[in-house]
Amino acid sequence: MSKRAVPEINASSMADISFLLLIFFLVTTSMAVNKGLTRKLPPPIPKDQPVPEQVDVNKRNVFVVLINSQNQLMVQGKQMDIKELRTKTKEFIKNEFNDVNLPVLTQVTIKSIGTVNVTKDHVISLQNDRGTDYQAYLEVQNELVAAYNELRDELAKEKFGTYFNNLEEESQNAIQKVYPQKISEAEPKNYGGVK
Amino acid sequence: MAKIRKDEKKGVPAISTASLPDIIFMLLFFFMATTSMKEVTYMVRFSVPEATELTKLEKKTLVRYIYVGEPRMDLIKTHGTESRIQIDDEFVDVNNIDQTITLERESMNEADQPKLIVSIKADKETKMGIITDIKQELRDAYALKISYAAVSKVND
Numbered sequence: 001m002s003k004r005a006v007p008e009i010n011a012s013s014m015a016d017i018s019f020l021l022l023i024f025f026l027v028t029t030s031m032a033v034n035k036g037l038t039r040k041l042p043p044p045i046p047k048d049q050p051v052p053e054q055v056d057v058n059k060r061n062v063f064v065v066l067i068n069s070q071n072q073l074m075v076q077g078k079q080m081d082i083k084e085l086r087t088k089t090k091e092f093i094k095n096e097f098n099d100v101n102l103p104v105l106t107q108v109t110i111k112s113i114g115t116v117n118v119t120k121d122h123v124i125s126l127q128n129d130r131g132t133d134y135q136a137y138l139e140v141q142n143e144l145v146a147a148y149n150e151l152r153d154e155l156a157k158e159k160f161g162t163y164f165n166n167l168e169e170e171s172q173n174a175i176q177k178v179y180p181q182k183i184s185e186a187e188p189k190n191y192g193g194v195k
Numbered sequence: 196m197a198k199i200r201k202d203e204k205k206g207v208p209a210i211s212t213a214s215l216p217d218i219i220f221m222l223l224f225f226f227m228a229t230t231s232m233k234e235v236t237y238m239v240r241f242s243v244p245e246a247t248e249l250t251k252l253e254k255k256t257l258v259r260y261i262y263v264g265e266p267r268m269d270l271i272k273t274h275g276t277e278s279r280i281q282i283d284d285e286f287v288d289v290n291n292i293d294q295t296i297t298l299e300r301e302s303m304n305e306a307d308q309p310k311l312i313v314s315i316k317a318d319k320e321t322k323m324g325i326i327t328d329i330k331q332e333l334r335d336a337y338a339l340k341i342s343y344a345a346v347s348k349v350n351d
Contacts, residue, residue, distance in 0.1 A: 011213070011216065012212070014216040015212065015215045015216045015219055018216055018219040018220050018223050019219055021223050022219055022222055022223045022226065025223065025226035025227055025230050026226055028230060029226055029229065029230040034251065034252040034255070034258060034314060034342075034344070035249040035250065035251050035252070035344070035345065035346065035347065036249060036250065036252065036314055036315075036342035036343050036344040036345050037246055037248065037249065037250070037342065037343045037345060038250045038252075038312070038340065038341070038342045039340075039341050039342070039343065040339055040340060040341075041330060041333060041334050041338075041339040041340075041341060042334065042339075043334065043337070043339065044334040044335050044337070128323045128327070129323065130322060130323055130324030130327065131322055131323070131324065132322065132323040133319070133320060133321070133322065133323070134244060134317050134318065134319055134320065134321040134322070134323060134326055135244040135245075135319035135320065137323050137326070138244045138246055138319075138343055138345060139244070139246070141246075141343070142246040142247055142248055142345075145248040146247060146248045149248055185330070
């Protein structure tokens with residue numbers, strides 16, 4: 001019997017089929033990655049306990065940032081533009097020259113960094129009005145986090161010669177100890193205006 | 196002079212399309228791998244604010260979302276134009292966020308429960324009042340890790 005050749009399968013429609021699938025996935029895909037400013041909320045206060053007044057925090061250790069309903073910023077009692085906030089925050093956290101108006105410096109010895117002066121008890125208190133825009137609020141949060149990130153990067157550059165994010169976990173922890181992130185999103189209050 | 200002409204119609208040879216499916220398949224696989232289907236239908240309209248210091252949320256299984264914004268156009272008639280809160284596929288009242296999130300957490304793997312991250316996807320024009328309420332509710336539900344969803348700012 002003569003050998004019968006198997007007819008070749010026509011593959012030209014393959015491209016069409018895969019095009020169709022490709023277009024389907026192109027349409028349904030959403031490349032948006034989940035990004036955001038991560039924060040940690042304080043644990044709830046038990047209901048029967050009265051709201052604690054801020055007593056134990058020394059006044060010079062607190063950096064008060066207020067945003068009103070017109071999205072204006074007041075920092076340490078003075079009106080401020082958002083562009084200055086980052087530098088001011090950095091000054092506050094670092095207290096390079098041991099200013100009496102800036103937070104108390106404590107000497108701390110940290111493995112792999114050595115002995116440094118740290119404003120360990122500083123608190124940034126962020127307070128907002130109920131009428132503040134979310135965008136404005138987030139911008140302020142962003143500036144505060146940026147201040148910390150810049151300080152951490154500076155220290156990482158100085159001590160380890162690279163950016164904070166490229167460091168091993170151990171060194172990252174050490175740097176975090178020097179610049180602990182302390183942003184307190186205050187208990188909600190009503191500023192000006194009766195509810 | 197002898198000119199040998201075999202054929203007048205020499206023409207350009209046809210381009211082989213045999214590799215076309217391969218190329219398309221490659222693209223197809225790329226999109227299949229990177230795609231993530233939308234989990235919920237948005238009932239609120241929102242465009243998240245811009246920021247620069249963003250952290251990526253790595254594990255999707257640990258993240259639950261809260262959407263805040265004005266109701267969708269076709270829902271305005273029934274729900275008004277006030278900012279509303281959506282969790283999963285339904286509107287949730289502010290006071291019920293506590294329970295809803297607790298339920299969500301209980302449906303998670305036990306080992307993952309403490310790692311729950313709540314991502315707040317709110318419109319940039321939302322007033323902080325509603326966000327503050329949500330935050331208080333999340334504190335009551337002991338969902339303390341939160342993330343304010345934002346997009347990276349294009350440098351100006």
